[in-house]
Amino acid sequence: MSALKDVAAYEESVLAGSARLRGIHADAVRRGRAAVSAAEAEAGTDHDALDDRLDALYADVLDDYAARASQEISEEQEQAWLRAIADLQGHAWSRLLTAHGVLGAARLLMSLDGVRGTGARKAEPDRRLAAAARTCVCGYATDGTMPRWLCQACSHALSAAWVDEEGRLLRRAPGLQAEVAGILDAVGSEISAARALGTEDSYTVEEAALSGARRRLARANRRHRDEVSRLDLTRWRELAGLVRRSSMPTMRSEARRARRRLGMAELSRLALRGSGGR
Numbered sequence: 001m002s003a004l005k006d007v008a009a010y011e012e013s014v015l016a017g018s019a020r021l022r023g024i025h026a027d028a029v030r031r032g033r034a035a036v037s038a039a040e041a042e043a044g045t046d047h048d049a050l051d052d053r054l055d056a057l058y059a060d061v062l063d064d065y066a067a068r069a070s071q072e073i074s075e076e077q078e079q080a081w082l083r084a085i086a087d088l089q090g091h092a093w094s095r096l097l098t099a100h101g102v103l104g105a106a107r108l109l110m111s112l113d114g115v116r117g118t119g120a121r122k123a124e125p126d127r128r129l130a131a132a133a134r135t136c137v138c139g140y141a142t143d144g145t146m147p148r149w150l151c152q153a154c155s156h157a158l159s160a161a162w163v164d165e166e167g168r169l170l171r172r173a174p175g176l177q178a179e180v181a182g183i184l185d186a187v188g189s190e191i192s193a194a195r196a197l198g199t200e201d202s203y204t205v206e207e208a209a210l211s212g213a214r215r216r217l218a219r220a221n222r223r224h225r226d227e228v229s230r231l232d233l234t235r236w237r238e239l240a241g242l243v244r245r246s247s248m249p250t251m252r253s254e255a256r257r258a259r260r261r262l263g264m265a266e267l268s269r270l271a272l273r274g275s276g277g278r
């Protein structure tokens with residue numbers, strides 16, 4: 001449905017017709033994936049450093065592919081591809097593809113992005129749970145058995161991992177990221193103001209602020225569904241599912257309302273600060 005998938009489908013049809021181009025493309029995919037894995041292993045859990053590295057690495061991989069593939073692509077095919085890329089405006093990869101791409105580059109980027117997270121992403125919750133094991137009373141952090149309700153230490157560890165994963169996804173969706181940041185900023189101030197009231201009304205005011213934020217997040221996610229459709233939400237949903245088992249009611253209830261709305265992990269953390277104090 002999204003424009004990127006249309007570009008990828010067009011690329012596939014051209015690649016299917018040229019064994020030489022297919023060979024060059026497959027080689028670029030193989031070498032690119034190896035480079036991404038190496039960068040990921042080196043960066044460990046430092047996601048920001050990895051994202052910075054990968055932007056430069058993707059550009060290099062595309063340049064390298066373009067240098068070898070260009071002579072296999074006809075003028076007509078290249079023009080059709082450029083028109084399709086122009087329609088991608090606002091997409092996270094639009095600048096990269098325009099500056100460094102030739103036909104085949106969209107599929108190449110998609111396959112590189114698929115490598116990500118196999119190492120660092122899994123390690124992050126594990127590291128957090130290991131730290132929680134010292135104070136865990138429910139058993140999840142110590143032996144991995146799922147209790148009826150997760151203790152506070154495990155709840156905090158998994159909620160933090162959920163927020164990390166959300167941040168990692170949002171960095172790949174700049175349009176949504178900007179909107180989510182604005183919504184969370186606003187609701188953060190509203191919650192602080194509600195708590196400062198210190199009256200019996202403050203709970204109601206805070207609830208209203210949270211429910212307004214949930215609606216705005218839902219709308220923002222719908223508006224940027226092109227960006228969201230490109231992301232792999234598997235891990236995010238898994239972590240949301242775990243946070244739903246928290247013994248802390250505020251955290252649990254926001255996680256239950258999360259559905260597929262990015263921003264909800266961070267909102268659940270704001271809600272918690274609101275109810276429990278920082």
Ligand SMILES: [Zn+2]
Pocket residue numbers: 136137138139140141150151152153154155
């Ligand atoms: Zn525990």
